[in-house]
Amino acid sequence: MPELPEIETFRRILREGTPENPSLLGKRVQEARLLWERTLAEPDPDGFQTRLVGQTIRSFGRRAKYLLIELDDDTLILHLRMSGDLRVERDSAPIAPHDRFLLVFEDGFRLAFNDTRKFGRIWLLSEPSTLLRKLGPEPLDESLTPETFYAMLSSRQRQLKPLLMDQGFIAGLGNIYTDEALYRSHLHPQSLACALDLAQSKALLENIRAVLEAGIAANGASIDWVYRGGGFQNEFQVYHRKGEPCYQCGTPIERIVVGQRGTHICPSCQKLNT
DNA sequence: ACGAGCGCCTGTCGGC
DNA sequence: TGCCGACAGGCGCTCG
Numbered sequence: 001m002p003e004l005p006e007i008e009t010f011r012r013i014l015r016e017g018t019p020e021n022p023s024l025l026g027k028r029v030q031e032a033r034l035l036w037e038r039t040l041a042e043p044d045p046d047g048f049q050t051r052l053v054g055q056t057i058r059s060f061g062r063r064a065k066y067l068l069i070e071l072d073d074d075t076l077i078l079h080l081r082m083s084g085d086l087r088v089e090r091d092s093a094p095i096a097p098h099d100r101f102l103l104v105f106e107d108g109f110r111l112a113f114n115d116t117r118k119f120g121r122i123w124l125l126s127e128p129s130t131l132l133r134k135l136g137p138e139p140l141d142e143s144l145t146p147e148t149f150y151a152m153l154s155s156r157q158r159q160l161k162p163l164l165m166d167q168g169f170i171a172g173l174g175n176i177y178t179d180e181a182l183y184r185s186h187l188h189p190q191s192l193a194c195a196l197d198l199a200q201s202k203a204l205l206e207n208i209r210a211v212l213e214a215g216i217a218a219n220g221a222s223i224d225w226v227y228r229g230g231g232f233q234n235e236f237q238v239y240h241r242k243g244e245p246c247y248q249c250g251t252p253i254e255r256i257v258v259g260q261r262g263t264h265i266c267p268s269c270q271k272l273n274t
Numbered sequence: 275a276c277g278a279g280c281g282c283c284t285g286t287c288g289g290c
Numbered sequence: 291t292g293c294c295g296a297c298a299g300g301c302g303c304t305c306g
Contacts, residue, residue: 003299038282065300081300083284098284117283119300158276167301174299223299224286239299260278262297 002080004139004172005215006227007065010086014069014111015060021088027105028056029071036100039113041121042131048124052076052103063132064171075128076103081119085227087112135171139208144170150201153193160196161189162259164208173208176221176239179264181208183238188272189258189265195273238264 002010017023032052037045051074061068067086069076078084087096091110095102101113101122113122123131137144152170156163163169164178173181182189184207187200196204215221220230223240233240237247242255246266256263 006299079300082298083300115283116285117298117300119282121301156275162277165300176299221299227299260280261300 002065002084002220002227003174003177003215004062004065004212005177005218005232006220006230007062007067007080007172008216009220009230010067011060011062014067014086014088018088022109024057024088024105024109024111025059026056027107027109029053029103030106031102031104033102033104034100035095035102036115036118038118039100039115039120039122042123042125051124063128064135064138064167065174066132068128074124074126077123077125077128077131078113079121080115081117081121083117084113084115084120087114135167136169137171139170139172139205140212144205146198146202146205149205150196150198153196153201153204156193158193159190159258160187160193161261161263163193165259165261170208172212175261175263176236177208177211177215179239180211180237183264183266183270184211186269188270189256189263190272238266240264 014024029052032049034040034045034049040048055071055073057069057071059070061070065079067078088109088111091104091108096112096114098114098116099112100115100120103111113120125131160182161178164173181204185204187204214235215232218230218232218235220227221232222228222230223233238253241253241264243252246253246269249266249268251266251268253264254267256265
């Protein structure tokens with residue numbers, strides 16, 4: 001489900017709390033309950049639950065679409081994949097359908113990991129880099145310059161959309177924000193990366209950052225039942241707008257398939273010229 | 275290096 | 291109404 005802005009929103013909610021729920025910072029783990037074994041990627045389930053007990057949450061981080069919960073000795077890493085969701089609630093609350101993992105704290109609150117489709121994964125690692133080092137640069141990291149991005153694109157003979165969604169190339173973009181960034185850049189998702197010049201590469205990077213920052217500012221995007229509380233769906237210009245008029249030229253938005261993913265374009269504003 | 279196909283899962287929606 | 295395929299914000303694998 002969520003992409004970079006949605007994970008960033010969860011990070012903020014868990015760190016700062018909301019009017020309904022407290023911050024989880026500084027809370028100490030009393031108990032960990034794994035309700036669906038395959039949700040745990042690493043380590044083996046045996047030592048996992050006892051290893052968590054007694055550790056205190058020191059900070060929350062994010063790398064790409066991974067949420068990092070820094071504990072005393074380990075990092076608890078969550079990936080929500082397609083349908084994952086997080087709730088903070090009292091441990092007296094009923095367990096919801098599709099809850100896969102509960103992290104219970106000494107003060108009676110808990111973090112619930114809910115995941116209808118069971119694609120989500122959690123890791124408990126003493127050394128997170130083993131998992132995270134395969135990722136490409138963070139798009140919002142200022143050390144990624146337009147010149148670097150241009151060089152990265154120039155060396156790839158690959159369609160833009162699958163490349164931007166490749167987490168090893170650049171980390172954090174998914175289907176929504178990729179479609180939105182390409183539309184704003186007037187680039188066709190099937191254009192080859194190496195065909196972009198410096199100006200186009202620079203504009204693409206700026207638009208990637210703009211849509212991600214707009215998504216973060218809106219607390220993410222809520223679609224269907226999958227994610228609650230975000231507002232970025234109201235700013236979609238192509239995603240989920242098949243048949244509706246392009247805001248720039250009025251041409252109906254089309255849905256095509258690129259890299260086996262549903263892809264939304266304005267066929268007039270985004271010409272294919274490889 | 276790159277793209278296609280498929281598996282992993284459950285649920286919803288549209289068409290017949 | 292019931293059934294059946296398409297589709298869903300992700301990612302890892304194999305195979306040409």
